[in-house]
Amino acid sequence: MTVLSNLAPIPELYVSYDSAEKLKVEAGNFKSHDLTPRQICDLELLMNGGFSPLKGFLSEEDYNGVVENMRLADGSLFPMPITLDVSEKFADTIEIGEDIALRDQEGVILATMTVTDKWVPNKSNEAEKVFGADDDAHPAVYYLHNQAGKVYLGGPVTGIQQPIHYDFRARRDTPNELRAYFRKLGWRRIVAFQTRNPLHRAHQELTFRAAKEAQANLLIHPVVGMTKPGDVDHFTRVRCYEAVLDKYPGSTTTMSLLPLAMRMAGPREAVWHGIIRKNYGCTHFIVGRDHAGPGKNSAGEDFYGPYDAQDLFREHQEEIGIEMVDFKHMVYVQERAQYEPNDEIADKDDVTILNISGTELRRRLSEGLEIPEWFSFPEVVAELRKTKPPRSQQGFTVFFTGFSGSGKSTIANALMVKLMEMGGRPVTLLDGDIVRKNLSSELGFSKEHRDLNIRRIGYVASEITKNGGIAICAPIAPYSATRRAVREDIEQYGAFVEVHVATSIEECERRDRKGLYKLAREGKIKEFTGISDPYDVPEHPELRLDTENVDVDNCAHQVILKLESMGLIAAI
Ligand code: PPS
Structure with missing residues (x-):
C-alpha cells in the first residue's frame, strides 16, 4: 500500500x-463530574481530534460495537472503549438529555457533555473481549474492576479548553499543530515511533532504519499521559529523549509528546495507536514485538502472543x-561494533551477540553497576541514574505489624x-501510639478508622520514601488488605519491608504491659485486637520475628541483616 x-x-x-467563555459561565450551573487522571487524558484526545472519529464518550450502542467487534455503530473501526465511568451516586442524579460540566482535578471546567446514554456495563465481558481475559493481573482490567465507576455515561462533548500542562509545553502538539508542522516542512511520509520507555542505542538504530526503509521522516511520539505502573516517569524519559534526538541526522526527525492514557491492550492497543x-x-x-504488552497474567503466562499486535494491525492497516x-x-554484534536486525545475521555462530534486557538494566541501575556504552548513550544513563540512584541510596519503609504489646515499638x-548511627539518610519513626496522638488523634478502633489510620501512615511513609528517607512504621495494622494497599503506595517509590512481630496473643496478654488486655477481657475496651477484633497474620512478610526467645537488640539486628541482604543498606 502507498x-x-x-x-x-x-x-x-x-x-x-x-463561545467557550460564555459556555464556561453557563456550565458553572450544570452538575459536574470531576475527571480522573485517565479521563482527563481521554478528554484531551477527544477534544483535539486525536481520537477522531469519536465525538464524545461512547454511547451504549457504540460501546457494545467497540467491545464486541471493534466497530462503532456506524461501522467505523475503533478498538478501544473510551467511556466516562462515574459513581452510581452521581449517575442517579443525572437525567438523559442533561448537560454536565467536566472538570479537571482543580475544578477547572474543560468541557461539557450532553448525556445521551447511561448504563451499567458488563465489566467482565469488557475485560474478556477488549483485554483478552478477566484477570486483575492486567493493569486495565484491574483499573476496570477496582478504580472505574460502576456506571458509564455517554454523549457528545463540547470542548472549552485543553487540560493545562505546565511541563514541556514546547514539546506538546495537537494533531492539527503537528499536521501544520509537517506541511510547513514539506514532510509527506512520516513514520511514528510509539514508546513508553527511555530510548537506548538499539531503539535509535531501529527507528533510524525504519525511517530509511519507509523513505520517511521520523516522529518520536512518546506517551506522557499514563503508562504501565512502574514505568520510568515521563519527566526523566523526556530528558532522555531530548538527549537522543541529537543523535539523528539533522532535520529528519522530530519529537512530540502524546498525552495518551495507555491500556496495555496489545493487539487492540496497536490498532488504536495506529x-x-x-x-x-x-x-x-x-x-x-509484543506491542503495548501488559506482561504476565496471574498464571504466569503472557496475555498475548508476541506477534498478535502485528497480525491485527496488518489486517486493518488499509x-x-x-x-x-x-x-x-x-x-549488538560485538565483532562489527554495530547493531543489526537479529533475523538478518547470517553468521550467528561466528560472532558475539550482546543484549541487555530491561530486567538486567534495572538490576544494574539499582545496584549502581556499569552500563556499557554500546548499550546506551552516556547522557541517557546519567539521567536514569539521577532518578534511580542505587538501592543503598534510595528511600524505603520498614513496616512492623503485630499485636499490641508484641514489642513493635521497642524493636522499631x-x-x-x-540506622541513625550508620547515617546517610534521615530516619522517621511512625509509632502506633505516637501517630494516634498526632496524625490520627480523632480516630477510634472501628475497621473504618483503623483503615484510615493505616492509610495515613502509609501516605506519610510513601512521601518519606519518595524523598529518599527511611520510614519506620509500627502500628498494629491488623488487616492484610490494608497492608497490601500501603505496600502498593510505597513500592512506587522504594522498597517496602514488612516485618511481622510474631509474638503470640497469649504472650502479649501475659505481659500486658499497658494493662489493656485485662480491660479488654473485662469488656471495658471494645474491639481489642486479638481479643474481640481480628488480626490477619501476614502470609509473606519480608521478615518474621520471634520475640519470645530473642532479645530486642537481636531482633533489630535481624532487621538490619535483612535490609543489607536486600541491598538497602551498605554491607556492615
Ligand atoms: S491500628 O489497628 O493499627 O490502627 O492500631 P494502632 O494505631 O497501632 O494502635 C495503637 C495503640 O492503641 C492501643 N489500643 C488498642 N489496640 C487495639 N485494639 C484496641 N481496641 C485498642 N484500643 C487502644 C494499643 O495500646 C495500641 O498500642 P501498641 O503500641 O500496639 O501496644
Whole structure:
C-alpha cells in the first residue's frame, strides 16, 4: 500500500474562544463530574481530534460495537472503549438529555457533555473481549474492576479548553499543530515511533532504519499521559529523549509528546495507536514485538502472543490508512561494533551477540553497576541514574505489624537508633501510639478508622520514601488488605519491608504491659485486637520475628541483616 499524508486540518470538538467563555459561565450551573487522571487524558484526545472519529464518550450502542467487534455503530473501526465511568451516586442524579460540566482535578471546567446514554456495563465481558481475559493481573482490567465507576455515561462533548500542562509545553502538539508542522516542512511520509520507555542505542538504530526503509521522516511520539505502573516517569524519559534526538541526522526527525492514557491492550492497543497516529498526520507506524504488552497474567503466562499486535494491525492497516513498519529486533554484534536486525545475521555462530534486557538494566541501575556504552548513550544513563540512584541510596519503609504489646515499638526504636548511627539518610519513626496522638488523634478502633489510620501512615511513609528517607512504621495494622494497599503506595517509590512481630496473643496478654488486655477481657475496651477484633497474620512478610526467645537488640539486628541482604543498606 502507498499512503501519502493528507495534512488538511481534522475536526476538533472545541467551540470558538468567545463561545467557550460564555459556555464556561453557563456550565458553572450544570452538575459536574470531576475527571480522573485517565479521563482527563481521554478528554484531551477527544477534544483535539486525536481520537477522531469519536465525538464524545461512547454511547451504549457504540460501546457494545467497540467491545464486541471493534466497530462503532456506524461501522467505523475503533478498538478501544473510551467511556466516562462515574459513581452510581452521581449517575442517579443525572437525567438523559442533561448537560454536565467536566472538570479537571482543580475544578477547572474543560468541557461539557450532553448525556445521551447511561448504563451499567458488563465489566467482565469488557475485560474478556477488549483485554483478552478477566484477570486483575492486567493493569486495565484491574483499573476496570477496582478504580472505574460502576456506571458509564455517554454523549457528545463540547470542548472549552485543553487540560493545562505546565511541563514541556514546547514539546506538546495537537494533531492539527503537528499536521501544520509537517506541511510547513514539506514532510509527506512520516513514520511514528510509539514508546513508553527511555530510548537506548538499539531503539535509535531501529527507528533510524525504519525511517530509511519507509523513505520517511521520523516522529518520536512518546506517551506522557499514563503508562504501565512502574514505568520510568515521563519527566526523566523526556530528558532522555531530548538527549537522543541529537543523535539523528539533522532535520529528519522530530519529537512530540502524546498525552495518551495507555491500556496495555496489545493487539487492540496497536490498532488504536495506529488510528491516533493517522490523526496526527503520520503515514507509517512502527509496531514492535509484543506491542503495548501488559506482561504476565496471574498464571504466569503472557496475555498475548508476541506477534498478535502485528497480525491485527496488518489486517486493518488499509482501512486505517497507515502502513505498518514491523519492528526489527536489533542486537549488538560485538565483532562489527554495530547493531543489526537479529533475523538478518547470517553468521550467528561466528560472532558475539550482546543484549541487555530491561530486567538486567534495572538490576544494574539499582545496584549502581556499569552500563556499557554500546548499550546506551552516556547522557541517557546519567539521567536514569539521577532518578534511580542505587538501592543503598534510595528511600524505603520498614513496616512492623503485630499485636499490641508484641514489642513493635521497642524493636522499631532500636532499629531507628542503629540506622541513625550508620547515617546517610534521615530516619522517621511512625509509632502506633505516637501517630494516634498526632496524625490520627480523632480516630477510634472501628475497621473504618483503623483503615484510615493505616492509610495515613502509609501516605506519610510513601512521601518519606519518595524523598529518599527511611520510614519506620509500627502500628498494629491488623488487616492484610490494608497492608497490601500501603505496600502498593510505597513500592512506587522504594522498597517496602514488612516485618511481622510474631509474638503470640497469649504472650502479649501475659505481659500486658499497658494493662489493656485485662480491660479488654473485662469488656471495658471494645474491639481489642486479638481479643474481640481480628488480626490477619501476614502470609509473606519480608521478615518474621520471634520475640519470645530473642532479645530486642537481636531482633533489630535481624532487621538490619535483612535490609543489607536486600541491598538497602551498605554491607556492615
Ligand atoms: S491500628 O489497628 O493499627 O490502627 O492500631 P494502632 O494505631 O497501632 O494502635 C495503637 C495503640 O492503641 C492501643 N489500643 C488498642 N489496640 C487495639 N485494639 C484496641 N481496641 C485498642 N484500643 C487502644 C494499643 O495500646 C495500641 O498500642 P501498641 O503500641 O500496639 O501496644
